[in-house]
Amino acid sequence: MRMDLTRLVSYILVVLCMTTSCSALMEGLYCGKQDCYDVLGVTRESSKYEISKAYRALAKKYHPDRYRNEDDKAEMSEMFKTVATAYEILKDDEARTDYDYMLDHPEEYYRHYYHYYRRRMAPKVDIRIVIAVTITVISAFQYYAAMFRWSSGVRYLSAQPKYRSMAMSYAEENGMLDNLRKIKKRNKEDIKAEEERIIKQVLEENIDIRGGYAKPRVIDVLWIQLLMSPYTIYLWFAWNVSWIWRFSVKKEEYGMEEKLYLIRSYLGLSSTQFEALSDAERKEFLDEELWIKENFDSWKAAKEEERKRQLAESARYKSYRRYMKKHGPGRMYFDD
Known part of the structure; x- marks a missing residue:
């Protein structure tokens, strides 16, 4: 049943090609309705040297600068572009292979469009270099x-x-x-x-x-960090496994380094920001035992209350509150 269906599809494609004058030459691809080999006057068996020789001769013949008449110059300019396009296709091994495949398999027009425009739109420079x-x-x-x-x-x-x-x-x-x-x-x-x-x-x-x-x-620059990323990832996994094993499974006591790490995590600071703090500030954190979450929450709430109190006592804040009470939010005044 599958074989009969395949034969039927093949037969339909052949009939369509016969009734619609199916051609390997498609407008918008390669040399358009012209055969690139015919444009340069060469064959599919011609070598790169023969193609280059034919191109140089035709480029010399059709170069617009050789003509003074404007009509002749415009016509020769189009011919020169066509010759240059054919040469660009046939001098490149991959482009020539795709073009020959199109000549041999005209029915695969979607593939031809994909390969042609993928090659034209692809960056000329290797993306790895970029x-x-x-x-x-x-x-x-x-x-x-x-x-x-x-x-x-x-x-x-x-x-x-x-x-x-x-x-x-x-x-x-x-x-x-x-x-x-x-x-x-x-x-x-x-x-x-x-x-x-x-x-x-x-x-x-x-x-x-x-x-x-x-x-x-130098170790902090992006290149070195990328090169060291596998080792960094390994250390991250090893550190987390060690943390779980030591403090969740074995229930060990936190050391100084672990206490500071927990405090930094609760504060939401990066290692660079935490290192920028003074020794007195870090000592205060340790004295308050802020690596314990309950202590940290209480300390944070107290700090927030203190900040609000200081803000309420600020002369500038009092002036702002009086203004808001008198005029209300969302109002704008222009005083001369």
């Missing part, structure tokens, strides 16, 4: 932005009297100012510039800046 270049640019910008923030933080600290004094004391103790004092012929500007350089050097080597202004690390 992705690699994009990641590289993002990584470079990421590192540059982090370095800029770090430099800005160092410049800010070097302008503060407290940190300048600490840096100069450190430089004095470690003999970094000895060479500066030996040179007496330097002018004041040079001495000041050298002092600034020493201060920045001391701060860069010794200051511990955390948070968004921390010293950038």
